Amino acid sequence: MLFDDKWRYPWEPALHAQERGAGLLAFLDIVYECLRKEIASALQERVALFQMIILPLNYNVLLILFALAGSAAPTAVVMQDRGPYAQRFYDAMRASSSFRLKVVGSEAEANSMLQRGDIVAVVTIPADFDRKVGRGQPVQVGLFTNNLNTDFTDDVNRGLRLAVTLFYQREFPGRVSIVAQVREAYGHETDYIPYLSVSVVIIGLLVGGLLQAGNAAARDWELSTIKELLLSPAPRPAIVMGKMLGAGAVSLLSALAVILFLVLVIRVWPVDWGGFLGTVLLMSAVSVAAGTVLGNLLRQRQTVTLLTRGSSVPLFLLSGVFNPITYSTVGLVVLARLFPVHYGIALVQWFALGFRTNSLSAADNALVLACFLLVFVALSSLVLRRGHVTH
Amino acid sequence: MQRGVSFVDACLATARKDLVIYLRQWKTILTSLIMPATYIMVALLGSIAVGRNPVALVVQDRGAVAEQVARAVVASDVFRVSRVSAGQAQALYDRLAVGAIITIPPGFSQAIEQHRRAPILVMANNLNLDFMNDVRRSVPDAITFYYGSLPNSPLTITVKQRNLRPRDVDLFQYEVVPLVSLLVTVVGLIASSSGAAREFEFLSIKEIMLAPSHRVAIVLGKVVASWVATCCSGLLIFAVGYALDWTHPEGPFVATTLLAIALVALFAATVGIALGCLVRRVQSVNVLSTTGSVWLFFLAGGLGIIQFEPVFLRQVASFDPLTYGIHMLQMSIFYNSFDRLALDVLVLAGASAVLFAVSLAAMRPGLLLGKQARARGRVGGPVAVKGGGA
Numbered sequence: 073m074l075f076d077d078k079w080r081y082p083w084e085p086a087l088h089a090q091e092r093g094a095g096l097l098a099f100l101d102i103v104y105e106c107l108r109k110e111i112a113s114a115l116q117e118r119v120a121l122f123q124m125i126i127l128p129l130n131y132n133v134l135l136i137l138f139a140l141a142g143s144a145a146p147t148a149v150v151m152q153d154r155g156p157y158a159q160r161f162y163d164a165m166r167a168s169s170s171f172r173l174k175v176v177g178s179e180a181e182a183n184s185m186l187q188r189g190d191i192v193a194v195v196t197i198p199a200d201f202d203r204k205v206g207r208g209q210p211v212q213v214g215l216f217t218n219n220l221n222t223d224f225t226d227d228v229n230r231g232l233r234l235a236v237t238l239f240y241q242r243e244f245p246g247r248v249s250i251v252a253q254v255r256e257a258y259g260h261e262t263d264y265i266p267y268l269s270v271s272v273v274i275i276g277l278l279v280g281g282l283l284q285a286g287n288a289a290a291r292d293w294e295l296s297t298i299k300e301l302l303l304s305p306a307p308r309p310a311i312v313m314g315k316m317l318g319a320g321a322v323s324l325l326s327a328l329a330v331i332l333f334l335v336l337v338i339r340v341w342p343v344d345w346g347g348f349l350g351t352v353l354l355m356s357a358v359s360v361a362a363g364t365v366l367g368n369l370l371r372q373r374q375t376v377t378l379l380t381r382g383s384s385v386p387l388f389l390l391s392g393v394f395n396p397i398t399y400s401t402v403g404l405v406v407l408a409r410l411f412p413v414h415y416g417i418a419l420v421q422w423f424a425l426g427f428r429t430n431s432l433s434a435a436d437n438a439l440v441l442a443c444f445l446l447v448f449v450a451l452s453s454l455v456l457r458r459g460h461v462t463h
Numbered sequence: 464m465q466r467g468v469s470f471v472d473a474c475l476a477t478a479r480k481d482l483v484i485y486l487r488q489w490k491t492i493l494t495s496l497i498m499p500a501t502y503i504m505v506a507l508l509g510s511i512a513v514g515r516n517p518v519a520l521v522v523q524d525r526g527a528v529a530e531q532v533a534r535a536v537v538a539s540d541v542f543r544v545s546r547v548s549a550g551q552a553q554a555l556y557d558r559l560a561v562g563a564i565i566t567i568p569p570g571f572s573q574a575i576e577q578h579r580r581a582p583i584l585v586m587a588n589n590l591n592l593d594f595m596n597d598v599r600r601s602v603p604d605a606i607t608f609y610y611g612s613l614p615n616s617p618l619t620i621t622v623k624q625r626n627l628r629p630r631d632v633d634l635f636q637y638e639v640v641p642l643v644s645l646l647v648t649v650v651g652l653i654a655s656s657s658g659a660a661r662e663f664e665f666l667s668i669k670e671i672m673l674a675p676s677h678r679v680a681i682v683l684g685k686v687v688a689s690w691v692a693t694c695c696s697g698l699l700i701f702a703v704g705y706a707l708d709w710t711h712p713e714g715p716f717v718a719t720t721l722l723a724i725a726l727v728a729l730f731a732a733t734v735g736i737a738l739g740c741l742v743r744r745v746q747s748v749n750v751l752s753t754t755g756s757v758w759l760f761f762l763a764g765g766l767g768i769i770q771f772e773p774v775f776l777r778q779v780a781s782f783d784p785l786t787y788g789i790h791m792l793q794m795s796i797f798y799n800s801f802d803r804l805a806l807d808v809l810v811l812a813g814a815s816a817v818l819f820a821v822s823l824a825a826m827r828p829g830l831l832l833g834k835q836a837r838a839r840g841r842v843g844g845p846v847a848v849k850g851g852g853a
Contacts, residue, residue, distance in 0.1 A: 267591035
């Protein structure tokens with residue numbers, strides 16, 4: 073050292089300040105260049121881009137079909153009696169929200185529809201229904217089910233029993249004194265499809281982030297361009313930040329596709345757009361950071377794609393997509409809490425539909441996600457050390 | 464002119480070569496197996512999700528009727544019931560450990576004995592309609608169960624039920640069968656499409672097409688290789704399912720089950736060959752294969768019951784050959800039935816024949832060499848040498 077650290081020329085502080093400013097600009101310049109390069113590379117890989125966008129939409133369709141199949145049983149009603157009680161029993165069946173009803177002329181016609189697979193149940197209201205109900209005599213309503221599986225058969229059975237109690241509550245309130253008085257936690261009813269679709273936004277972000285950032289990082293290792301990047305005099309955090317921002321920007325395309333699907337097709341209008349978009353950005357950052365770690369560890373695009381495709385669906389389903397995960401077993405609850413997807417789903421449900429689906433507040437969920445982000449960013453910088461590059 | 468190799472030799476040689484290459488691609492095999500495995504998890508978790516949710520039952524009345532109704536709520540088997548105090552129930556509800564609190568209030572038994580209105584109070588976390596419908600159906604279920612146990616039930620209307628099929632099938636078990644078809648489709652599609660596309664990427668297709676063997680033999684050999692690989696995967700999962708009692712056909716229905724697997728494998732193999740010959744890029748066909756097989760699976764009612772779907776979806780499903788494969792498997796495995804067997808076989812075999820013809824057309828030497836000549840022109844032809852001043 074030529075000069076003592078304590079002694080400075082009077083103009084030095086101003087000079088250092090200028091250098092610091094220039095250093096910051098250079099840092100931002102590197103971030104910007106890495107970001108630009110990532111976006112340009114990603115846009116050239118159209119197949120990967122297509123896969124990233126189409127996968128979350130596939131999951132959405134899967135869940136919609138799953139929900140549609142269980143909503144209401146297509147049922148034929150054979151009205152052998154057209155009296156007022158028979159008509160009111162039919163109305164009670166409609167009010168039970170368990171059936172898609174179709175009145176048919178004869179039992180033979182209904183049975184052939186059942187055999188063809190057009191309906192799953194036949195309800196026969198017998199010819200003496202009104203007379204016997206009016207006199208308080210026992211009467212049997214026929215139920216012929218296509219018992220494809222126990223779950224759906226049970227739903228049909230319970231739906232019909234609900235119709236029986238509804239009928240008595242309306243027609244003979246004195247006879248059935250026990251009634252169910254239901255108080256609901258939320259003032260609005262949410263169908264199963266919107267409920268599931270809101271969570272699919274998180275899988276869109278997860279798949280987009282993991283695939284995009286993971287493949288981008290792995291591509292640098294596969295093509296050995298990582299060596300040039302790390303040997304350049306650019307600071308490592310600037311490279312990591314630029315790559316992550318680039319991957320994040322591209323991965324938002326898949327999130328955008330899912331959000332558009334949610335708003336335009338499913339017709340969900342988030343109750344808090346600010347919080348919703350904040351969640352999207354936070355979850356995107358977490359997924360991108362996780363993808364960067366994955367890509368730098370695996371270093372092969374095919375393996376990254378394989379692992380992303382294999383892990384995203386189980387992670388998503390283990391994180392409480394169908395109902396709050398706390399309704400499940402203790403093991404699943406513990407497992408779900410180990411991954412950021414669970415907190416992402418809780419946050420997005422909170423801001424999109426106003427539902428609390430885990431025991432944490434929105435701020436706590438966001439904080440946990442921010443911690444995941446910090447851990448993944450730190451891990452990304454760690455796995456990108458120069459010493460890890462082989463020659 | 465040298466005599467060409469025999470049809471069978473060319474076919475077998477192509478099949479052997481494609482099988483050897485396929486077996487070397489362990490990552491491809493793994494890719495194709497991971498997706499159906501995750502969908503089996505979807506089915507398992509889904510069946511748990513639509514199964515029994517947790518509720519808290521609070522019985523504040525000490526009368527005999529209240530006790531009977533409480534027992535009826537438990538016996539209705541819709542929920543996992545925790546019988547707790549009001550305070551505990553509220554704590555469980557607040558930390559989302561239960562989805563609803565069912566309360567039988569004080570004075571309940573007395574009200575019933577005096578024929579007064581006796582409400583059962585239900586507080587429910589109505590996050591979605593599916594859960595709420597379960598709650599709405601379950602309490603009346605318990606009420607009818609209770610009244611049904613009385614010697615002089617006031618509910619004179621009863622339900623006389625009969626089933627179409629002799630056997631009841633669990634939801635998870637029901638969903639595993641279509642997943643066998645998904646696995647067969649994914650494996651068949653990926654194996655055959657990537658195998659065919661690779662020939663185009665590595666330009667080995669040129670040598671194959673210039674060989675003195677019949678084009679039909681080559682395409683057939685490729686179909687046979689994919690079919691064998693796919694059938695092996697299908698048989699493996701069938702054996703696992705059989706061992707775990709998920710898929711347990713009996714008597715002659717073992718044969719129809721195996722026939723269904725073989726036909727779905729044939730269909731997947733021919734779709735894959737056609738796709739590979741038309742698209743000619745490994746990465747593209749891999750993405751199209753996985754995405755396409757999932758769509759075929761969804762549209763065939765893979766994760767639900769096709770009869771429960773809206774009419775337009777059922778109409779779409781009727782054009783999806785996998786619908787017939789799944790139907791054939793379900794009839795054989797669950798219901799010991801030959802219902803619509805001929806139609807199922809005909810559709811799967813017919814679709815495979817059509818796709819085989821498409822593959823043959825896509826492999827026409829004129830089309831192939833013309834395309835490659837055009838590709839050469841783009842790379843090294845006049846466009847490429849223009850800069851050099853030619």
